[in-house]
Amino acid sequence: MSTATLDKAISNLPVKGFLKIGDLVIPQGEELIQAIKDLKKEKNAIILAHYYQPPGIQDIADYLGDSLQLARAARDTDADMIAFCGVHFMAEAAKILNPTKKVVLPDTQAGCSLADGCSGEGLREMRKKYPNALIATYINCNAETKAESDIIVTSSNAETIIKSLPEDRPIIFAPDKNLGRFLMKKTGRDMILWDGSCIVHEAFSMERIAKQLAENPDAKLIAHPESETPVLDLADFVGSTSALLNFVEKDDSQKFIVATEEGILHEMKKRAPHKTLLPALVFDESCNCSECFYMKRNTLEKLYLCMKYELPEITIDEELRLKALVPIEKMMELSKTIK
Template sequence: MENALEKAKVTLPIHGFLNLKEFEIPKGEALVQAILDLKKEKNAIILAHYYQTADIQVISDFLGDSLQLAREAKNTDADMIVFCGVHFMAEAAKILNPTKKVVLPDLQAGCSLADGCSGEGLREMRAKHPNALIATYINCNAETKAESDIIVTSSNAEVIIESLPKDRPIIFAPDKNLGKYLSKKTGREMILWDGSCIVHEAFSMERIAKQLAENPGAKLIAHPESETAVLDLAHFIGSTSALLSYVENDDCQKFIVATEEGILHEMKKRAPQKELIPALVFDESCNCSECFYMKRNTLEKLYLCMKYELPEITMNEELRLKALKPIEAMLEMSKSIK
């Protein structure tokens, strides 16, 4: 086992826990109990996004969207933050907690938005528009955050965009669909980075329109990362947490849900009497809207990452401080948002 651990320490910075057969991992309820024991032993907190698998959501200490998780990461008194989400989320937790250990079950839990936007690219856009403010969606890496004036999430983006000086142009990155939606909502024209989420872009307007026709009385709810054609069909558009609240509180009894399918677990808990139908995607061989990256995290990897405290998120202090400034600006401007 020591040989396996030493091998893991060498390969983890790139690959994470790939060959799980090299490790002794408890099964079933024993695995869940082992994770709970490790959490107590190491004074750790498990933060999980709504798009994680149900078994991870159930075992987490805090379940939330990007804004909620950023707040929880900033305020925790745990010694170790175990982030069940994607890489940019764990990075944000480290930016906010330089003295705490932050671990991620799988380093390859990335994000198509984050991968498609670079700090260098934002610097080039700023050079072309020197008077512009850069508002960047939290779905980006630390280098991109460091080049931004303020960070936004889908929960607070509208409030923040509306509050920015009217005499300054806005560069919005990296999600063009969210940017288009915000421009329409706020009336602010923005210079958009050409990026998108592979999950939300996969929804098919034609197949969803057919779903609506086949389910009279159903309401379509959609995340603003979806394409405009899908948003135009939606009865309600909102962040992950807003979609949850809408389903829980609206009188409608049937919803077609256009966001990552992991949210359905929490929706069913909050509104067990309501019918929830996943919105259909373009690929007719697959009707699910699953994020491959989010689902890289598993209970087995969660156990190993807590036991060995790897893979650990580390960061250059100069970069961390630069990336911290726009995140703190976001948190300050978002205090009124639940």
């Protein structure tokens, strides 16, 4: 089977429940876990996974983290291969930061609504309209978009970075308008916002969450700043993925309603096993949780295949990589004190 054929076959696999591609039989259960561990050792590979990944992937990862933490791990690893269990822009950022390493992604169709909705060309047009503006771009974007930015931010460091930017320069913030509005409120900086949003975080229903709070008066609502403003205004705490985890672990409350991608509950339950965690309700009344379809495209079976065949591989034109590296390095420098 050719590389191109296998690449396509992996991407087209169902999210759950398959055993073989052509003549290739894929291990299952504990044999699959062991096979992945054997491949990791054989290929001197590291598995990086985001908190929104399926539980099995979170459990087998060498490093579990948010976007900032994973960027650092990708930059600092001495492994020969990085198996990145997240979405495409995250694996791409790993390649930008560590170009000598082979970076593979279990499924190339693991994308992002934010990244898909913001282009480098679009930012160039905004720069023409606001020539004196600095462009601060959320890390949830592709390499071309990063290359047109002055600095990159994550939800963990965005407030610190926005406050550090010169006050005599206007700021264009892309692509998440909800995070942008939250940062304007936190920093007092007026910003020109790109009209983008995360399909997962926009699915939360303020009305249903308000009812959920009324039915659980002892619960605290915690939310990721990609959520819409009415949800954030209801929240007892707003923070990045890692900040939400830390809050649940350390706060005295015993019950939390969590307004972010439901994959985070797996790690929250590990850190706070005796606390009650409820996924915030979404508009669709047939579902009590919110999942990122893109994040959940990655499976243990696909991870096994991408490590075995070292594909789909993330590659980036060197000129583009170097241009995109500049704003990422600025972010990393300003984020040294953030855990």
